[in-house]
Amino acid sequence: MATLALEGIRKSFGPVEVLHGIDLDVADGEMIVMVGASGCGKSTLLRLVAGLEVPTEGRILIGGRDVTALEPAERDIAMVFQNYALYPHMTVFGNMAYGLKIRGLPRAEIARRVQEAADLLGIGALLDRRPRQLSGGQRQRVAMGRAIVREPKLFLFDEPLSNLDAKLRVQMRAEIRRLQRRLGVTSLFVTHDQTEAMTLGDRLVVMNAGRAAQVATPMQVWSRPADVFVAGFIGSPAMNFLDATLTHGGTAATLRAGPVLPFADGRRAGPEGMGLVLGIRPEHVLAAAPGEAGEWEAAVTVVVELAEPLGSETVLHGRLPDGEELTARLPAAEVPALGGAAQVSLALRLPAAALHVFEASGGRRLDPVA
Amino acid sequence: MPEAPAPAPAAASRRSRPPRDWNPIHRVSWRTHLWLLLGVAVFCLPVWITLVGSTHDASTIGRGDVPLLPGAQGPENYRVAWLEGGGRFRTTPAWLMLRNSIVMAVLIAAGKIAISLLSAFAVVFFRFPGRMLAFWMIFVTLMLPVEVRIIPTFQVMVSLGLVNTMAGLTIPLIASATATLLFRQFFLTIPDELVEAAKLDGAGPLRFLRDVVLPLSRTNIAALFVILFLYGWNQYLWPLLVVNDQSLQTVVLGLARMIGNGDSQNEWNTIMATAVLSLLPPVAVVVLMQRWFVRGLTETEK
Ligand SMILES: Nc1ncnc2c1ncn2[C@@H]1O[C@H](COP(=O)(O)OP(=O)(O)O)[C@@H](O)[C@H]1O
Ligand SMILES: [Mg+2]
Numbered sequence: 001m002a003t004l005a006l007e008g009i010r011k012s013f014g015p016v017e018v019l020h021g022i023d024l025d026v027a028d029g030e031m032i033v034m035v036g037a038s039g040c041g042k043s044t045l046l047r048l049v050a051g052l053e054v055p056t057e058g059r060i061l062i063g064g065r066d067v068t069a070l071e072p073a074e075r076d077i078a079m080v081f082q083n084y085a086l087y088p089h090m091t092v093f094g095n096m097a098y099g100l101k102i103r104g105l106p107r108a109e110i111a112r113r114v115q116e117a118a119d120l121l122g123i124g125a126l127l128d129r130r131p132r133q134l135s136g137g138q139r140q141r142v143a144m145g146r147a148i149v150r151e152p153k154l155f156l157f158d159e160p161l162s163n164l165d166a167k168l169r170v171q172m173r174a175e176i177r178r179l180q181r182r183l184g185v186t187s188l189f190v191t192h193d194q195t196e197a198m199t200l201g202d203r204l205v206v207m208n209a210g211r212a213a214q215v216a217t218p219m220q221v222w223s224r225p226a227d228v229f230v231a232g233f234i235g236s237p238a239m240n241f242l243d244a245t246l247t248h249g250g251t252a253a254t255l256r257a258g259p260v261l262p263f264a265d266g267r268r269a270g271p272e273g274m275g276l277v278l279g280i281r282p283e284h285v286l287a288a289a290p291g292e293a294g295e296w297e298a299a300v301t302v303v304v305e306l307a308e309p310l311g312s313e314t315v316l317h318g319r320l321p322d323g324e325e326l327t328a329r330l331p332a333a334e335v336p337a338l339g340g341a342a343q344v345s346l347a348l349r350l351p352a353a354a355l356h357v358f359e360a361s362g363g364r365r366l367d368p369v370a
Numbered sequence: 371m372p373e374a375p376a377p378a379p380a381a382a383s384r385r386s387r388p389p390r391d392w393n394p395i396h397r398v399s400w401r402t403h404l405w406l407l408l409g410v411a412v413f414c415l416p417v418w419i420t421l422v423g424s425t426h427d428a429s430t431i432g433r434g435d436v437p438l439l440p441g442a443q444g445p446e447n448y449r450v451a452w453l454e455g456g457g458r459f460r461t462t463p464a465w466l467m468l469r470n471s472i473v474m475a476v477l478i479a480a481g482k483i484a485i486s487l488l489s490a491f492a493v494v495f496f497r498f499p500g501r502m503l504a505f506w507m508i509f510v511t512l513m514l515p516v517e518v519r520i521i522p523t524f525q526v527m528v529s530l531g532l533v534n535t536m537a538g539l540t541i542p543l544i545a546s547a548t549a550t551l552l553f554r555q556f557f558l559t560i561p562d563e564l565v566e567a568a569k570l571d572g573a574g575p576l577r578f579l580r581d582v583v584l585p586l587s588r589t590n591i592a593a594l595f596v597i598l599f600l601y602g603w604n605q606y607l608w609p610l611l612v613v614n615d616q617s618l619q620t621v622v623l624g625l626a627r628m629i630g631n632g633d634s635q636n637e638w639n640t641i642m643a644t645a646v647l648s649l650l651p652p653v654a655v656v657v658l659m660q661r662w663f664v665r666g667l668t669e670t671e672k
Contacts, residue, residue, distance in 0.1 A: 099572060
């Protein structure tokens with residue numbers, strides 16, 4: 001168990017820089033989830049921590065000790081790979097014991113640790129089997145077991161659940177979380193799945209093209225995304241983005257589609273007419289009440305292009321008069337009957353309180369001036 | 371439907387041919403079996419004739435008869451072949467030639483496998499300057515078998531004083547890359563993650579070789595051993611050149627030497643007995659190793 005610190009980590013493969021300076025402090029026992037689109041450098045970062053790659057620049061400290069120049073085996077870490085990477089010719093016991101054997105632990109100690117880990121994971125009965133005689137979920141557990149028996153300072157997970165079917169994935173997700181809490185081992189978990197990220201992490205690192213776009217708790221990432229990328233990446237269906245300009249002395253935004261929306265949380269600094277992007281999550285869009293829109297709302301009308309009923313709710317994909325797309329997630333009861341060839345127009349309300357304000361240039365979140 | 375348009379009946383009949391009144395499987399299998407039996411005969415007859423020949427006395431075969439039934443001289447022929455050798459000069463006894471051949475073939479097979487395995491291991495799992503150059507240089511040796519470089523190789527063996535030694539017999543044959551390419555292709559299929567998992571487990575390169583690569587290569591090694599053993603066993607030109615000491619005679623060469631140039635009668639009975647004996651080790655290797663790699667192939671582990 002230990003802290004982990006990354007200081008200005010850069011990594012290039014040949015002329016291509018993949019990581020552009022990552023800083024991160026991980027507390028003892030914390031579970032950090034790195035989430036981002038495929039190819040944004042998550043695995044590379046994990047492999048740098050593991051010592052399987054050498055950073056081009058920057059330092060890695062585990063428990064305060066600079067390990068940047070150390071071999072993987074000297075870093076006291078354990079890693080769970082996406083394809084599990086079990087030794088195909090060894091039994092489950094052999095797989096879990098191999099690392100301990102190399103370290104020269106006494107036989108009895110090895111047997112004890114393996115048995116303990118196997119019981120913890122519910123694979124005690126499988127110790128004599130070979131990996132190919134196991135199901136995907138069982139292999140996953142063996143891979144976890146191999147990490148656990150090492151009693152490392154740091155667990156590294158590289159998309160360990162992505163080869164499992166949906167149901168098993170949910171189950172293993174909960175189990176990994178329980179185990180990590182119970183063992184209290186500092187962990188880095190890489191995934192491209194936002195649900196996994198939200199449910200597993202104490203904190204998330206949302207990665208965008210080799211940069212950490214935001215490092216925060218799941219709820220902060222969801223409620224106060226740092227920029228347009230994070231806002232669009234976390235949440236399903238994805239957040240709506242509408243073009244707007246800063247008006248009324250910084251106290252309101254005028255949508256390109258027409259309506260004016262006052263800021264519920266305060267004035268924004270910036271020149272009149274500055275370009276903005278307003279974000280609003282589909283679940284925050286409301287069906288229009290009969291009558292006028294309230295003071296802290298903007299009324300818009302969309303032409304419905306697609307309705308996806310989910311049972312209790314319906315996701316509507318519509319288009320504003322100026323051509324922008326707007327998705328709304330409404331209770332099924334509030335959605336009028338749609339059908340036939342005729343285009344259906346629907347009045348919706350955008351509540352000011354649910355608004356996220358971003359600068360149009362750069363996409364940074366624009367917070368109210370205090 | 372008598373008035374149907376012309377193409378229709380054709381199409382219909384193609385689709386609904388009357389069921390065949392004979393079972394195609396029986397007919398095919400009858401023919402197949404005939405061919406197979408013929409093939410078996412073609413392959414077995416020479417072996418049978420050799421076997422039968424080794425049980426008659428020298429004069430029976432010398433007369434030009436080709437007996438098809440075993441005679442009574444078997445035990446005596448095999449005793450002579452095994453202990454004394456045959457041919458005009460009472461050459462090397464079969465037990466010694468067989469021993470030489472087995473030692474040579476095993477050394478060549480094992481040596482080639484060891485060298486190929488290590489060089490493929492280096493080329494696949496390590497990054498060092500000139501790695502691809504090294505690989506291509508190894509690869510080029512494939513185009514230079516002993517037969518091609520026989521004069522310079524002989525020269526080298528003479529300078530090293532290795533003529534008429536087992537080392538001189540085997541080393542030049544070991545030094546080519548037959549199996550490097552095969553091992554390289556196989557190693558490339560070992561997932562990177564497996565290598566990395568071993569690194570994280572603290573396994574150094576040699577440990578990884580011993581604990582992971584070798585066990586995974588088991589079936590490849592078994593298959594290659596068979597092929598390379600036969601390659602070594604059947605060597606003719608190089609042993610002919612580098613060995614003339616009777617005590618290092620190999621059985622393939624010895625057999626050829628037993629047969630004279632026509633000045634006198636060949637002792638076909640002893641020659642055939644030696645030939646039969648010379649078949650046994652390769653057959654044994656194939657049979658034993660086959661078990662090994664068939665088992666390995668049926669329970670694939672990757
Ligand atoms: N060994 C390598 N050599 C060259 N490029 C690499 C190497 N490893 C990763 N990359 C590149 O780095 C980028 C990030 O890869 P990766 O970290 O695997 O992404 P992620 O895990 O987020 O999907 C990709 O564009 C990939 O092509
Ligand atoms: Mg990845």
